[in-house]
Amino acid sequence: MNSKRTGPPSTAEIEEWVPVTIRDVAKVAGVSTGTVSNVLNRPAIVAETTRQRVLAAVESTGFIRNTQAYQLRGGRSHTVGVVVLDVSNPFFTEMFRGAESCLQSEGYVLMLGSTDGLTEREANFVRAMEEHRVEGVLITPAAADLVGLAGLKTRGVPTVLLDRKAPADEFCSVTVDDVRGGELAARHLFETGHTELVFVNGPTTVRQCRDRRQGVRKAVRSTSKARKVEVTEISVGALTVRHGEEVVDRILAISPRPTGVVCANDLLALGVLRGLATRGVKVPEDLAVVGYDDLIFGSMLSPALTSVRQPAFELGSAAAELLLDEVRNPDHRHREVRFEPELVVRASSSG
Amino acid sequence: MNSKRTGPPSTAEIEEWVPVTIRDVAKVAGVSTGTVSNVLNRPAIVAETTRQRVLAAVESTGFIRNTQAYQLRGGRSHTVGVVVLDVSNPFFTEMFRGAESCLQSEGYVLMLGSTDGLTEREANFVRAMEEHRVEGVLITPAAADLVGLAGLKTRGVPTVLLDRKAPADEFCSVTVDDVRGGELAARHLFETGHTELVFVNGPTTVRQCRDRRQGVRKAVRSTSKARKVEVTEISVGALTVRHGEEVVDRILAISPRPTGVVCANDLLALGVLRGLATRGVKVPEDLAVVGYDDLIFGSMLSPALTSVRQPAFELGSAAAELLLDEVRNPDHRHREVRFEPELVVRASSSG
DNA sequence: TTGAAAGCGCTAACAA
């Protein structure tokens, strides 16, 4: 509680900073606003001495160019919107970093929104970003369909879908084959002898969850030809550690007792592992666990978490590249850049 | 590689979306631009039927208000800049979430920049955000001093320092007592019988690192009165898992062999743990490990990581509250909101 | 090489 002081504000403090415009700079330098604009944008065409004078004036006045005016005049906004499902999830921050690594060097600053899978929040973010005239948006759609992005499409805002295929090539997209990933996870457990599995899934409104489920089912079908296997599906409200932890009792209540569990992402798996640990259930002896995303943290647990790896950083940077192409290349064609998931087997599933 | 097709673009595609302005809406609705502006901003003062007509026109034209023009006219930007040291670190994303939770409901959209502790990147972000006329910025300064923020100060951009005390009450700030935290960590090891410690620190240009070191030293001094203790300090280039892993050999080379290690943050500690595991060093028997930040992931390791907890989410939301006050309250006074670190003892330090 | 001035899209004061 550090109140600065108790008396009235001093003059220095009460004195409002008056925004300095190009006109102020012009006045100080004794030139016209056009000239100031020229030294700012096309320094080559103005005389050396004038330029120095203007630069000095910029310095002394503390002038900072007003992007809004620049944009209004037809300039670019140098802004890209990024909308993800959950900033708390390292998978998405890695993706963000990937995008940032590519976009920052091009002079863009990123607006970030985290929707928690809520379409209403998504709509708010997208609307706000459109109002700010972002040059493009990278988005992991919250909804099952893409109607929330229709506005972006019709208004021609370059948009790249993150971790979501665009139907009918309406957008560029970067994807990972989640059906395949889900299949890899479940098949791995079947192949190591498991017969009764649980699949802990997130909300099936989330596309990743639907696809991974489909993959799991696919593994069931193909394995069933050889021998009888079964998967119980449990759906939780969100892909978080807490939800994973809370689902453990339901897993343990299943009869016959499953011997393996596939989680729709690593956060969920981490929660499950934690819940199992507190209940004294041994992993992988009593229950094998497989996650999804291959967060670095999973590899450090003991037992280390078996998981399906996705190249998050590369997803982000690839998306950014696609966006840049769409922004700059008049001959741009929408493309899907597809990555393959990779099963990383660790101790949590291999006794 | 999904090229849409090979022929020339269809008419529908080549047809550029022509930005629709308030004038277009006015024309469609058969009213003046002033009236459109009124239904958008002060709907109460316009007649019901006209309002409906205008709203319909807004809908049919797909009009999206141009914030730049609005701002230029004197409106607010509804934008806040957030600058952190490392988005990959869950500590900072939690802080971001805290800020977002408070700011989003107030209609702000956040610009996020991750500096990796580089003052040059920080300067770029701050400059870009100022050009965009953000209404305020939340920042974890990269540099040891605050000269990089002088511009924000003189230009009167409301600024709240994240996890950094503002000297001379120049800014609002949210802080955690890192000296105390460092002291807690080291003292804990001393009190559990350790004598030879290693302190794995990040760059001392980072204030958090300097303070935590100071705390560690303080613990050494006070413990030294009773018995002889020693701390070897190792500084690494960044606070990441990789750097922690790479420093392990240097730790093990120290003679006499230390029995405990304090890490400047959890990512570092996670790396150290991983490095120790691959080299077969037992934790905590051979070496006790203490981290800093209490990331959720640390609590799930086995052995679970002892750490110094910081309320990241609360830091973020408190900072946002301070910022809102500075933005809206004419009687605003700069304040420091201070949180206390808390040692959380787990298996990694208690054999 | 520089200056004058129009105009980007919007809001708000004022007039009708």
Added chain:
DNA sequence: TTGTTAGCGCTTTCAA
């Protein structure tokens, strides 16, 4: 209740 219009800060054409 609605329309007209000046002007926000900047860039850029055109003229000097």
